[in-house]
Amino acid sequence: MIDAISFTNGTLRYLDQRFLPLQENYVETRSHSEAIDAIKTLAVRGAPLIGVAAGYTVILGLQSYNGTKEEFPAYFDNLIADVEASRPTAVNLFFATARMKEVYDRHFEQDSLDTLFNRMRDTATGIHDDEIANCDAMARHGVELIRRDLSDSLAKRKLTVLTHCNTGTLATGGSGTALGVIKHAWKEGLIEKVITAESRPLLQGLRLTAWELEQENIPFYSISDSSSAFLMQKGMIDFGIVGADRIAANGDTANKIGTCAHAISAHYHKIPFYIAAPVSTIDITIRNGDEIPIEERNADELRTIFGTQVATPTTPVINYAFDVTPNRFIRGIVTDKKAVVGDYDQQLKQLID
Structure with a gap:
């Protein structure tokens, strides 16, 4: 364990x-x-x-x-x-x-x-x-949403899910947020395999999520972050689910850099894209994603990979740790209280209240 x-x-x-x-x-x-x-x-x-x-x-x-x-x-x-x-x-x-x-x-x-x-x-x-309790609740609510929202696909086959960064035990101390939902869905027989994006520059998806999935004996493939749109185009991904570091009052969501690109691609290909996060991640004092403070980290995280220099030390770098996914690209938000779909302004506020 x-x-x-x-x-x-x-x-x-x-x-x-x-x-x-x-x-x-x-x-x-x-x-x-x-x-x-x-x-x-x-x-x-x-x-x-x-x-x-x-x-x-x-x-x-x-x-x-x-x-x-x-x-x-x-x-x-x-x-x-x-x-x-x-x-x-x-x-x-x-x-x-x-x-x-x-x-x-x-x-x-x-x-x-x-x-x-x-x-x-x-x-x-x-x-x-x-x-720990929040993770267990999110897993149940997430599986309920998947069963309801993807019932037509589930009637034909098990599903392939895309995730990004790491949202499992290593990120929560419990079973996980998005990865906790995935683990529960796997046990329920809803998922065939997981596609985990590498999550540059620190490779949390490739290093951590892949490792957790191996511990759980859940089939998966790791991909480069830039591959997800092509896999969606080929019909190789049925839905996506990721975590969140902060959710604004309107449902705009900050998560590991690269998340927004997956969400936009999923929206274009008409693939559901979900967020899973505890209610504590919702910040109703922030009206929308423009107000979320985004951390910019040391340039050497991008110029090096595990201490090995892959660019010159003088290479100019923009290294934001997170991006913001606008709410229009998010099909639903799974929390420890319940899963909400659409009209996030009112529903998220009610969850806090």
Whole structure:
């Protein structure tokens, strides 16, 4: 069983995903600075798992505090700010820190620091437990949507699904978002095979999703990101499903760079394209995709592949980590509460309420 992240006796343990699938390196740390660095460097990645890691990182920071209660508010504010600065696009991170801040706001005045820290530790564990339960719920709702939306195709054959980046256990700590739906659909006999796009520049689809599918014995093919339109043209893909790092109030969705191209191709070829993400990924304070902050990462991620230089060090690079898929290209959004189709503005708001 894949153990992407755990927290035991004050120690955070995580699988360093930068070295998969060739090496399975587990790291243990009691340092919140090291945990923040793990989020920044994508040793820990995937929107829901980043949220889980953020909660545990706050706890690591609390464990190292040795000041007075009067000095604690300033320390806590700086700790939260450092955690939130690690990855600006993944809203789950901010959802996790918001839950920790809520505990602080409600209990700081009357609690001792020890009692407050215990409350926050329980909250961080609760965030992890919630993500596991969310994945199970998404898998059920996603399979229900596939059965309903693709009933004509399912009457004739099992389906081939396209996915992008990694949205499984390695991204969530549970069974996964989009990949969790795929795993459940495979067990239900709905899927014949998976097409996983490589997901340049860090190859999460080729390295991580392929590895997870091998662990589950699910048939798959890996492809270059630019191949999906041609496979759709040839009738080799029946539908697509991916995860999300942030969903705006109108359903515009930020996900790993390359997602929008798949979605546009699917729309052109009249192939359903779905998003699977927990409700915590929905940010109704953002009206549309134009307002989603998009992280631009170091140019060397594109100029090198696992430390090997493939372009000159002076090659100018644009390296956005995410793109935004407009809602008109999204057939449905699967959440842990239910799957919604069309008129996202009202339905997403109702899910939050």
